[in-house]
Amino acid sequence: MHIRLALCTIVLTITTTAQGKTPVATGTGGAVATISEQASQSALAILNRGGNAIDAAVAAAATLGVTDPFSCGIGGGGFLVVYLAKDKRVVTIDHRETAPASYTPAVFMADGKELDFDSVVASGLSVGVPGTVRGWHEALQRYGTMSFAQVLAPAIDVANKGFTVNDNFSHLVAENTAKFRKFPATAALYLRDGKPLPAGTLLRNPDLAKTYGILSKGGVKAFYEGPIAHAVVDAVNRPPVAAGVNVRAGKMTLADLANYEARLRQPLHSTYRGYDLYGMALPGSGAVAIGEALNILEGYDLGKLPRAQAEHLYLEASRLAFADRNAYLADPEYVDAPVAGLLSKEFAARRRALIDGRRAPAAPVAAGDPYAFQNDTSVPLRPAPVPLQKESAHTTHLTVSDKDGNVVAYTFTIESWGGSGITVPGHGFLLNNELTDFDFSGPAPNVPEAGKRPRSSMAPTIALRNGKPAFTVGSPGGATIITTVLQTIVNYVDFGMPMDEAIAAPRLSQRNGAMTDVEPGFADTAQAKALAAYGHRWSPQPEEIGAANAIVFNPDGTVTAVSEKHRHGIGSALVQRRGH
Structure with missing residues (x-):
């Protein structure tokens, strides 16, 4: 259903799904796109009360911690x-x-061997020192206009009153029932008689509402010191498990929490066909890999090529970028990664020359040598290439803009669906398993070290054109975040798709593997058969890839918020109305 409302000087265009959500909305003023209707409503409420995009983003994120707790939260x-x-x-x-x-x-080693990945996930050993609350504090203090109490109020309301569990939520619980059963506090929230909450259930989380209330009064210190901090450390070091269950304990201290610092980093900047793209620098690998892949693709006029050939080139550029990403990138406070070389247009030309325009390689490709393009007179170490580490695909992304032109692209996570599976007793939030993003063994840039941040694929992106915001895009999906954002940019910029179509298009994720990950139903399509002629092979277990959100800043001054039309239970895009 399409609704078009003329509101004096404002035109508001909304696309409504059968479920009542609006995954595409165009208008003037502020805009928001998230995967949750309640989260988008929270952001809009803050905008309507005079808050800016930063305030609204924190409000949306806090609400996502209630409605999408398996993807994100203050843990x-x-x-x-x-x-x-x-x-x-x-x-x-x-x-x-x-x-x-x-x-x-x-x-993550024992007797010279790597520990079992899945057993590490569901344990205290996988839990990194949480950064979300500190990040929200820094954002609000530096760039926001509202207090914790103001921006957390909508989420507290949702947590107290509850929300209706949908099919997607119930499905995620079903996928993680075995993990959730290990931890009584988690089972009490998300299981009934040991079984997943059915769709249609009204789910309240009074413990999380209480925790948000404590933060509203006490601010950031209330999380990193005092009773909440003690509860987090206890849950990590002595995981509260069901009778007969044993999981590995963590090694976190109150000092680890009290000493946690967010980092204000220079954004990672790259260019593509007249756009300036800004994203997160290391330890975020997403912006680097996307920038390198786009530099490689810039050597082709993709829009004029047959679609199958253009998509083949996209897959091969992604393959090369992942080979380099895996070999070199990690926390910049521990590893001197050759980012300037990787983003050099000349290095991209060297990598582009390796692409066979007619055939995909049968095996993973080797990393390139970006050091020659660094303008670096030192003699840096060249790490050996490493295989792609297993990386969970469960995160969330949101984007917000306000009437003054401020824009936020925000990706945050607890890593796997349900993180470690450990809910902090009495506080209603799940703890992450982020440390499984480290390589379990070395030598490799991304091995665990004290205080180190694991390499991330998150890639919140803001694109400018002629110095003004043009679009934002981001997605969850572990390492597939990089390919989702990359493919969406290619769809939008090169193929000229409207952003909603660019996001809705079938996703192909090539990460320097023998096979390309695809979504259900793709392998039998004409598109798949055309690419198979180039030698591409598809993963035998297709899964939904990502759940992207975007905002487009249109030439006429309007904004279009875009979320998913079919993935992850359909997203929610909202814009402000007249009077705000």
Whole structure:
């Protein structure tokens, strides 16, 4: 259903799904796109009360912690990218989780072998020091206009009154029932008689409402010191498990929490066909890999090529970028990564020359050598290439703009669906398993070390054109975040798709593997068969890839907020109405 409302000087266009959500909305004033109707409503409420995009983003994020607790929350961390309209600059806040001070590169090893990945996930050993609350604090203090009490109020209301569980929520519980059963506080929230909450259930989380209330009064210190901090450390070091269950304990201290710091980093800047793209620098690998892949693709006129050939080139550029990403990138406070070389247009030309325009390689490709393009007179170490580490695909992304032109692209996470599975007793939030983003063994840039942030694929992106915001885009999906954002940009910029079609298109994720990950139903399509002629092979277990959100700033001054039309239970895009 399409609704078009003329509101004096404002035109509001809304696309409504059968479920009542609005995944596409165009209008003037502020805009928001999230995967949750309640979260989008929270952001809009803050905008309507005079808050700016930063205030609204925190309000949406806090509400997502209630309605999408398996993807994100205050037990995790994230990357926040902000365009400040008054200053005409982009800033970024890295509040990625850190390894406790006790961690060493051998923490995930025993008897010379790597520990079992899945058993580490569901344990205290996988929990990084949470950064989300510190990140929200920095954003509000530096760039917001409202207090914690104001921006957390909508989420507290949702947590107290409850929300109706949908099919997607129930499905996620079903996928993680075995993990949730291990931890009584988690089972009490999300299981009934040991079974997943059915769709249609009204779910309240009074413990989380109470925790948000404590933050509203006590601010950031109330999380990193005092009773909440004690509860987090206890849950990590002595995981509260069901009778007969044993999981590995963590090694976190109150000092780890009290000493946690967010990082204000220079944004990672790259260019593509007249756009300036800004994202999170290391330890975020997404912006680097996307920038390198786009530099490679810039050598082709993709829009004039047959679609199958253009998509083949996209897959191969992604393959090369992932080979380099895996070999070199990690926390910049521990590893001197050759980012300038990786983003060099000349290096991209060297990598582009390796692409066979008619055939995909049968095996993973080797990393390139970006050091020659660094303008670096030192003799840096060249790490050996490493295989792609298993990386969970469960995060969330939101984007907000306000009437003054400020823009936020924000991706945050607790890593796997349901994180570690450990709910902090009495506080209603799940703890992350972010430390499984480290390589379990080395030598490799991304091994665990005390205080280190694991490499991330999160890629919140703001694109400017002629110095003004043009669009934002981001997605969850672990390492597939990089390919989702990359493919969406190619769809929008090169293929000329409207952003809603660019996001809705079938996703292909090539991460330097023998096979390309695809979504259900793709392998039998004409598009798949055309690409198979180039030698591409599809993963045998297709899964939904990502859940993207975007905002487009249109030439006529309107904004279009875009969310998913069919993935993850359909997203929610809202814009302000007249009077705000």
